[in-house]
Amino acid sequence: MTRQSASLSGLLAALLIAGAPVALAQDATKASRFYEDALQRYEKHDIAGAIVQLKNALQADKNQLSVHVLLGKALLADSQPSAAEFELGEALRLGVNRAEVAVALAMAMNSQGKQPQTLEDPRLQPAGLPPGIQQQLMLERALAQSDLGDTKAALASVLDARALNTAEPNGWMAEVPLRVRSRQFNEAHAAADQALKLAPDNAEALYQKASIFHASGQIAPALAGYERAIKANPKHAESHLARAGLLIDLNRDADALAEVNELQALKPNDPRGAYLRAVLAERANDAATSRAALKRITDLLDPVPIEYIRYRTQLLMLNGLAHYSLGELEKAKPFLELASRQQPGSPLVKLLAQVALKEPNVNRAIELLDAYVKARPGDGQALLMLASAHMSQGRHARATALMQEALRAKDSPEYRTALGLSLLQSGKAAPAAEELAKAYKADPKQTYAGLALITLHLREGQSAKALAVADNLARANPNNATVLMVQAYAKTQSGDYPGGRAGYEKALKLDPQLMEARLGLVRIDTVTGNYEAANKRLREVLKGDERNTNVLFELALLHELWGKDDEALKWLESAVDASGPRETRANFALVAWHLRKGQPARAVDAAKALLAKLPEDVEALQAYAGAQAANGDPAGAKTTLTNAARRAAFDAPRLLEVARQQASIKDYSGASYSLDKALSGNPDYVPALAMLASIDLAQGDAAKSEQRAKQVIQAAPKAAIGYNLLAEVATSRGQANVAIDALRKAHDIEKSQASLARLMRAVGAQSGPKAAIDLGEAWLKKNPSDLAVRNAVAIQHLRGHDYAAARKQYEIILKQRPNHADTLNNLANVLMESKDPGALDMAERAYKVDNRNPMLMDTAGWANHLAGKPDRALQLLRDARLRAPDNRDIRYHLAAVLAKAGRSAEAREELKAALRDNVSFASAEDAKKLLATLN
Template structure:
């Protein structure tokens, strides 16, 4: 029974309503407490805490308008523009006055790249709003119109805002970026000054005024303006970022880093500040820190849909730059393309061009750069890039012309770097060295110039200069592994193996995954004959990646060093099989190795596989032609080389290489065509000029040959090649005195082993019985005791004058320098035969045969040694082989005749002897005549 009695009843529906009202009251109270706490957090900039409490409030009461509005503003501050838009629209649907959310809603739309929506939504019509709100909304609309590429409409919105009293700074400061974007700098400065009049000492006004000289390149004035802005408000982030960027431009890296770090204290995930720290890390050679900072940039911006920032060139640019710096070209491309649409013909064009080059889409890259250079014809960096692009397309002369044009306007180190590189690519290495040295001397940060110089010095045998330059590169960027690799390469060439090892190990410390550093150490191990250590290192690399083409290639080099001849081809084949069409080093090495081993058939098969991999590559065609020549397919080689010349564009280096092979193929017309094409692109290309002189001489035009030889001398007066060419001309004209004069000059200006040997040969030819050649060689070897070629040449000269004991000592010394040198072994065996030791000579000749079984001279020497030592069967076997390989050699035919006569085959011997005696000028002529008389 009810305590109220049986007559009293509370209606069921009313009871439920009463209970519901009580619960709702309790929930609203909780929601209110959450809101108040969120508001306090919002006011002290604890935005994350505010968002949590506001969401808690909505769980208690989803109809609180104040919660939706504050949550929308907090989300907008957290860059969650889409979520903010939802909150503002929810507030509107619940009946809030649009004046409360019009401005932040417009800002949320702009933040999402929905600039057009700002002009379409009914809630964002300026008319009917209170003046302060209408003024702010008009300024947001001005920015949206500017983003949409409508500066007229943007300025109109600003004028409407300015007409609303009171006249304050905001409306004037909004005009500054609009005028700057239109490059109306006077109007921009006037607007900034008016803003400062209305708000003296205002940090934003001071900042906006400083942006004008910054864009105009008046760095010191801009820096002073940013300093004033930060004096007014030390926490003003935009001024901090702009100042840091300007300090980088001024090469004040320490100050820039301090400023960027100050910005990061205010905003730890600010992408612009992170990017600036990446730039500075890269400058000081700290590649790891640079990559870390760039990754932080992409981590911040990648989650933002690209549509949200499509009207934000700076955000697009930053993410594009960050991905570019990380080598992620495909990811960089859309951001840079969007940014370029917003700011056509801006410096972004240069980055975008590099992305297109990486694709590769060289035509598109050239189109972008060409458009940019029309707007900024004096931009040195763009000129450098365009010149580099021209070089990539084989237009080296055009590249050099671009940089020479740039230097007329401004003598900048980067211009000289590009000019030097273009001259280098066009084959004018002498001129290139001069330009690169000037660039690197004036600015040691011209790393490309420094690295190119290291390569050139090494190529020219100037190891000390290469080491000095590489040292400077390392000092400039001590944390950059690439520079340590350069130092390792230079030190190794200079013979400083411990120093080279140290450099390679340093490179590996700075980049743990740098395989090339490990391979560098491996090469040192091989040079120091620490074969087991090299093997272990390579085994580990191949175990980690069995398709590591570089490690497989190095394994081939290790096998060669160990004398494991059969293994070399196996490793090179494996490396070639896993190499891409862009990495043909192993394929080319395999062809070259098989040619050196006297295996023309396998070499041609390897060259065919290379051509199948990269059928349009001139270098592959050149390798195939070399194999064809080795297989005596002269006609096929001519066709291949003609195709290679056509596909080489106007690249002087490959065309000169092709022309040299065409000379070997006795295709004078083809060589002349290739050289003419090379000289069109690079009229001062040394190798092409030299070969052209040789071609002219062979075509019976010594006058032209002499003219081109003198051109070479004019270009490189301190190089031997021009004087050597003059000696060839004099030889053709039968002017022995002029031959010696030219070769003496060649050796004087460039005292190398090559110029020495040429002079020694000429002296021996003109005075076979004299000692002039021997004396020259002996003087040279007193100061160059490790010159293998000189020892062999001295031995030859001594043998020609009958000084066989001295010749033997020279050849034995040569073999101490290189125990398996085939020429030294063969000549030593020949000398031992002359000394009456044919049996010992046969042993030495067999060593040469094992190394080069197809060498006719070696086969003949071994056969003759066996004949003289009484081994008739082996002698006949070898001498028949030699005669089949070189039937036009009278000495070989005499040797075979003697062996046949001794074996009792007189008729066959007489036939060989008659063939030999058709010539009257060969070493064994007197012996052949005597044998002939005994066979009658």
């Protein structure tokens, strides 16, 4: 039998070996046929067809060098430089001689903005290559050096390349733009003349000669030169472009339009042609055509990774200006930034500063505007922007001086509006409202002032005031869709959903493409629980724009509220994938999602992707730090937050947020640094003073904390925060009555659910649950829809072991929020305490809403255990334990289930871990008793 098996094995091996060459030969033949067809297509300029056939060839035989080389070149011709680089690199890896691909590889890398790598890559060094290849490669390297701003090195590379073959006109033509950039017009003419001597009818040489005249202001010979280049080659797009630009400068718009038409026929995807069309349309008062042309620019350039065009100043400016003109300031920013670095001191700086103020990145705006105003001291607009920026940073003296100078130049409602907006951005609501009200009263056409007032009133919870301004604006602007949309938003925020719906629908009649109005209807459907309708609306919008990040994001929010987490995550990830290099809302949300769902490792990965987009952004650093902390890396979070504090300049609100995170990981010295920095720019910034008091208390210095609390009361006597701080100090000293008195004062000043909740907790701890419940019930009589207070009342009932009363409160909450996971979970626990068999269903409902939350898993697991379902209980509790290993109650619950299943050793390990260090927890006594039975 053994011999027979061996014989069969040998026969099988022999058959396989014999068959292999035939199969491989068939694959190679098939690949070769695909390659030959692709080569013919490539030579006929059917690039797309060639790529398809080359990919078919690779499926048949992935190791054919010729296929990789031609595919790399075809992808390069198809404007896919990244894919081209991969294929050319693969060809080199498989053994192709680098002379075959070096020039194409350099072109692919330059096209991706990898100019430094082009110069450093050992595969792209000219030495050892044939002279003709060396020359082409040197010229490509010269282009990289020029893009990097090293004109001297670029010129040296051109001269070295030309020395290899002085009869090649490309070596002379490459010199011309370098000389022009350095204003060396005589040398540029000499190089162009030599190129024309070698190739008299070469359109590129004729174009380069004309460009010298153009750059030196000699318009007539420049026009004539471009015309000669076009005559030599009617398809020379650069000559059409340059001639059109000159004709626009000469106000020969009809001739320019004809030239633009020709250019766009030759190169329909050239954004420069679209820009010239936008300029001509604007001059002809054709706003629709101008906007369409600007949108065409952004459609062409946005999908291109910014690294690809980072050294192409003209394209950067085009896309920056296009986005800015379309009102898309955030999208304009990266392009304007890169372009302004290459052209410092230009008016682009003001646009960039406006973008920075909107972010808000006030420190960056100040840096930009300071330099600009020094060069142009009479620019009133720049002075106003700079004053607003300083105001937002709390530098009142500097801001006042600049604002007075600006207002002396032009004391107008427009300037008042700008001042009000800057105050609003700095968090100074009262003076902002005053300035905005003055501007709006002086000129009701100051729509921005009115819109800002609405936002401000809504933020302060003053819906009646917001609606009054919105109604006035709507009466003055009955056909302004944006105004009607904001009015609808104000109605929605005040709870008038029918009015909000009608307003959004009216706005959409005026402008069917108004996305925010469409989304407003979606949000009304969502908040009223009509998830199907909201989903249908969003899907309809998505049909017209499958990569609309706003819609994808709204779909994610909707499905999460709907309780469909898997679909919500898919939509959120789709929003991230669809987002551009500078679009980050979905990235931030994905980090928050993973943190919320108890997936810190995935949150870290998402935060790293966010930081790749915004490596210097304070908020992105904060998101990364939050993920690091959740993932058990407080040291990394500390370092990240220190970096964030440094980069936050003197932005007091942002520094406060950084400090809060630092305090959460017990980096109290870091938090103190951030808060001191915030106060150095704004000494009266109450939130920072208040938090410093809390930091002092956390470090055990109650006296210092009390001193700061009194300082807060002095700075803000009509705010509750100072008294809340005094209550914390009193509590730390064991002075319960003093704490309650302070909390009563805080609640008298600020009658809110938050102040009541604090008072209820303190009263409940001092006098028992009933006294706290009485406070809550009195509030609920006046505010029956206040779910936060109702939840606090339920908690007090639980403390008093009145499970029936607690259940009643939770059931009322669930009528308004049927899928609120925490409430479902709390009610499940109440039912378990009451030995109600409905506990299991309630716990499973909570778990279904948020199936990655270890606390909900624990409740569902324990409910299954009590219901006699050990397998389900064990599965849930093991998962919960893996997600929250530091939660001692979860470990106890798991141990109890293990013990009942007869797994005593494993149960003992869990109980020992839970009881380690003698830390108190809810199930501690039960855990000790169980362990005693197992020892």
